[in-house]
Amino acid sequence: MIVASNAPDSIASCADAIRAGALIGLPTETVYGLGADASSDEAVAKIFAAKGRPADHPLIVHVAALDGGMSGVAHYAQQVPAFAKQLMAAFWPGPLTLILPRRTGVGAAAAGGQDSIGLRCPAHPAAQAVLAALRHPAQGQTEVWGIAAPSANRFGRVSPTTAAHVQSEMGHELLILDGGPCTLGIESTIIDCTRGAPVLLRPGSITSADVEAACGRRLLSKEEQEAQSSQAPRASGTLESHYAPNARVRLMDAKALQTAIDMLPASAPDARGPTIAVYARAPLKVVTGIVTQRTMPNDAAPAAHELFSVLRELDALGVQLIWVETPPDGLAWDGVRDRLQRAAA
Missing domain, CATH: 3.90.870.10 (DHBP synthase)
Known part of the structure; x- marks a missing residue:
């Protein structure tokens, strides 16, 4: 309730x-x-x-x-x-x-x-x-x-x-x-x-x-x-695999993402709709019918704010794979990068 x-x-x-x-x-x-x-x-x-x-x-x-x-x-x-x-x-x-x-x-x-x-x-x-x-x-x-x-x-x-x-x-x-x-x-x-x-x-x-x-x-x-020390305390949310949706998450840079998209067929074999979701900052050319795309914010704070909601939203679409552009270097992105690495582990 x-x-x-x-x-x-x-x-x-x-x-x-x-x-x-x-x-x-x-x-x-x-x-x-x-x-x-x-x-x-x-x-x-x-x-x-x-x-x-x-x-x-x-x-x-x-x-x-x-x-x-x-x-x-x-x-x-x-x-x-x-x-x-x-x-x-x-x-x-x-x-x-x-x-x-x-x-x-x-x-x-x-x-x-x-x-x-x-x-x-x-x-x-x-x-x-x-x-x-x-x-x-x-x-x-x-x-x-x-x-x-x-x-x-x-x-x-x-x-x-x-x-x-x-x-x-x-x-x-x-x-x-x-x-x-x-x-x-x-x-x-x-x-x-x-x-x-x-x-x-x-x-x-x-x-x-x-x-x-x-x-x-x-x-x-x-x-x-x-x-x-071998006596380091355990802490919440620090397992290698964590924060994972049902779909498999994979991190790639923008070039690898575009290469992977270009290798996809034009449509899903059973015509059920998108089976792959892409979450990226870079402008990508997506023409295949089996991909749905969401744009990641260019700044760390708004990306963190929406990260889990976006993963849930993409999961709800029933996609099998979620391809995510690797966050940029920099301390501000450490939290987002950590969550995505664990989601993809």
Whole structure:
């Protein structure tokens, strides 16, 4: 059931559902999440079951913006390095997840059993309204410190960026808070703060240069971290294959795309319509009847905003292949490039 975030009692209904151990569809500025009380092992288990996600694959816990998010962080994290506090001050509320040492006995199921936990303070006003309602319970109600909320889709599939996407993935019985289309469209940047230096685990809208400027520290790559330690924490959305539509995704540069298109037959053998979708920035000559084409924005931010929606749209056409022009070099495109590489893995 989809409820508008500005409708009377919508926020209270979602907060009540979380307190009761149920799941909700939660809008954020990145993608929609499948939310549950992060401190309830039973509620968190429902997330893993609904998504078909391995129980040792950690979830990101979303905290309220009260005190800049620090009170929620103090509840879940054992310690917070100085550079992590600088990142919170610079980017929270916003699309940045920090991996921090977890307090013993708190959020173990959401953390996938690890001694670290991923925390984020989302910028979406509807998400913050639910989180604030949970932190300010009425008399007799339980205070909830955070919402565990991975993307509201089946494990490994394309993330949802509208309430309708969530409903198509998770069914009509789920309570979904409709906060409109996600403004950013790809998941948060993830920084590991457990190794004495900031380490990039997943790129997003906040670039590595943004992170380095905010904390005054060089950002290590995941590969540099793994070379230094075999105890690197697992993080959400970092599997080699992820964000995948039903159609097979292939990345090619513009020249290879045009060559591949030129080699196609003029029409589909069974005349059922397009079987290949092309998503590219370059102007391509497409005359074959088996190809449908979408234009990718030339700038990274609008490309990120529409990426998952376009993949879902092309999937809905029933194409078998999606050929995508490889994103250009540059830090701004790292998040889009990461999602497409995983979709094509």
